[in-house]
Structure formats: structure tokens, C-alpha cells
Ligand SMILES: Nc1nc2c(c(=O)[nH]1)N[C@H]1C(S)=C(S)[C@@H](COP(=O)(O)O)O[C@H]1N2
């Protein structure tokens with residue numbers, strides 16, 4: 001870790017101010033494929049409910065490095081090599097000249113506990129990873145993209161997922177802003193449907209096209225599964241655990257996610273009673289979380305509220321509580337409140 005930090009300081013260029021200036025100087029091109037405007041009603045605008053779009057300043061962060069790498073976009077390049085016909089190296093200017101796609105994608109961390117905060121939704125702008133990989137020409141025996149960050153973090157992403165047509169991006173912007181330094185400036189990966197540790201490399205500089213039976217990424221020997229499809233989850237945002245409420249009509253609301261599959265139903269029950277269907281907010285597609293809400297006539301006493309979601313394949317979240325390791329937490333989110 002000490003050696004790593006020293007190496008990292010060695011690559012800091014001109015300090016944070018120079019970096020901020022370089023970031024501000026970036027002119028973002030218009031997307032060739034803009035996101036459709038959000039449908040009406042994606043945001044139920046309920047107090048205490050996570051907004052549909054997570055502001056960059058509130059977006060969760062997960063970093064293995066103690067120091068955020070400061071990467072000069074003018075020095076940055078992305079090398080793609082390994083099981084390819086033509087290794088390629090792209091500069092930041094090269095990347096910005098390629099057609100850009102805009103996509104609304106919810107990012108989730110595998111280490112999120114049921115009900116936890118490590119999930120956020122943003123509008124990303126970037127180059128389709130598939131476009132870049134096709135330039136390099138993937139060999140048919142390749143099944144893993146081993147990406148490396150400027151800070152040494154590595155990540156192994158299934159090739160078939162990145163190439164199947166979903167909005168897997170080398171992202172350069174987040175919510176209309178040049179990618180924030182903390183979220184991977186100048187370039188990070190975003191892959192709908194996969195947990196961050198197997199897909200979302202920040203400050204990405206190198207991709208070795210390889211095989212799962214030949215290479216291993218950072219988290220795999222640390223007890224996390226090799227491939228990380230996201231498990232369907234739902235969360236109660238309001239009321240919060242331990243809240244005191246007045247008796248009478250109140251709103252229970254939260255978010256649910258099943259990226260790249262979509263959320264078809266959310267149900268809520270009180271004190272292990274009947275499950276009731278929550279009202280679902282609109283979504284632009286299957287790659288984002290979905291807000292939900294339901295009314296409740298709260299009676300005096302202590303109550304337990306539980307939520308579960310069903311994905312677009314008809315699979316309902318299991319009640320089996322499992323911790324995040326090795327492949328993501330499962331279970332219904334429960335919140336206890338006092339009324340009276
Ligand atoms: N370079 C680098 N990229 C990384 C990580 C990291 O520690 N270092 N963490 C990963 C994990 S575990 C997650 S969940 C996401 C989090 O992205 P965020 O910090 O922008 O929310 O980034 C991924 N990319």
C-alpha cells in the first residue's frame with residue numbers, strides 16, 4: 001500500500017488546481033445518440049425519497065486507493081491489447097471524436113447491505129465500449145476484459161455482456177458535467193446490469209482482452225465472485241428506520257432496481273400482513289432504479305414495514321437474508337417505526 005501510494009503521488013500532475021482547470025477546459029461534444037427525455041413521472045418528488053437522478057455531489061463512492069488519482073487528460077490514453085487482432089491506443093481527443101451515447105444507468109456496489117446507500121443513478125455520456133473493442137477486433141476465445149485503473153485497481157468484465165448491445169460505456173460525463181475527478185476523470189467504465197467491482201473501472205487506462213481462466217481481477221481473490229450480475233433489490237427511503245410518526249394517512253416510498261432487466265412490481269407489507277402493490281414511478285428503461293410509493297393508514301404502536309420487488313422476468317426477491325459477500329446481499333428491506 002505504501003509503495004502504491006508513492007507511485008501514485010509520482011503521477012500527480014501539478015496538483016488539484018491544475019487538474020480542476022483541465023477538467024473545466026474540456027468541451028463535451030454533443031451525443032450522436034442522445035438519451036430520450038425522461039418520461040413524465042420518473043420522480044414522485046416525495047420528501048425523503050431518493051431523487052430519480054442522484055446529484056454528482058451526493059453520489060456514493062467506493063475506492064480502494066487512499067488518494068484519488070489525478071490524471072491529466074492530455075497525458076491519458078487507453079490501451080487495448082491481448083486477445084485482439086489489432087491492439088489500439090486511444091487518446092482523450094481520439095475518444096471524444098468518436099460517436100457519443102447518452103444513457104441513464106443506475107450503479108450499485110456489491111458490498112451494499114440490504115437497505116444500504118451504495119447505489120445511485122446518473123445520466124452518463126460516453127463512447128460505446130463495443131465500438132472501441134470492435135476496432136481492436138476481439139478474438140473468439142476472449143471472454144474477459146481485464147481493465148486497469150491509473151491507481152492500479154483491476155476489474156474483470158464478461159465480454160459477452162459488454163458486446164450484447166446494452167449501453168456499456170467509456171463514460172466521459174455524468175449528469176451533464178465532465179466526469180468528476182472522484183468518479184473517474186477523465187474516463188471510466190459504466191456497464192448496466194453488473195456490480196461496480198466487475199465493471200465500473202474509474203480512471204481506466206488499460207484493457208487486456210483475456211480469459212477468466214487465465215487472469216484474475218482485484219476483488220476475486222478477496223472473496224467476491226468472478227462475475228457480478230446485480231441482484232434485484234428494493235429499499236424503503238421513507239419513513240426511515242426508527243422514525244416517529246403521527247397516526248393517520250402517511251406515505252411509504254423508496255426505490256427498487258434490477259438493472260438491465262427492469263422492475264415490474266413492488267409490494268409492501270406492514271407487520272407481516274398482506275403484501276400490497278405499491279404505485280410505480282415511470283422509468284426511461286430497464287437500466288435505472290424505479291421509485292415507488294404506497295399510502296398507509298398508520299395506527300399507534302410500533303410497526304415493521306417490509307418491501308420486496310419483482311423483476312421484469314417475474315422473479316420476486318427472496319426473503320432469504322444473505323450478506324453482500326460473495327455475490328451481493330439478498331433479502332427484504334425492513335424498517336421499524338413508532339407511531340403515536
Ligand atoms: N479505479 C477504481 N475503480 C473502481 C473502484 C475502485 O476502487 N477503484 N471501485 C469500484 C466499485 S467496487 C464500485 S461499486 C464503483 C463505484 O463507483 P463510484 O465511486 O463512482 O460510485 O466503482 C468501481 N470502480
Ligand SMILES: [Mo]
Nearest residue numbers: 109110196197
Ligand atoms: Mo463496489
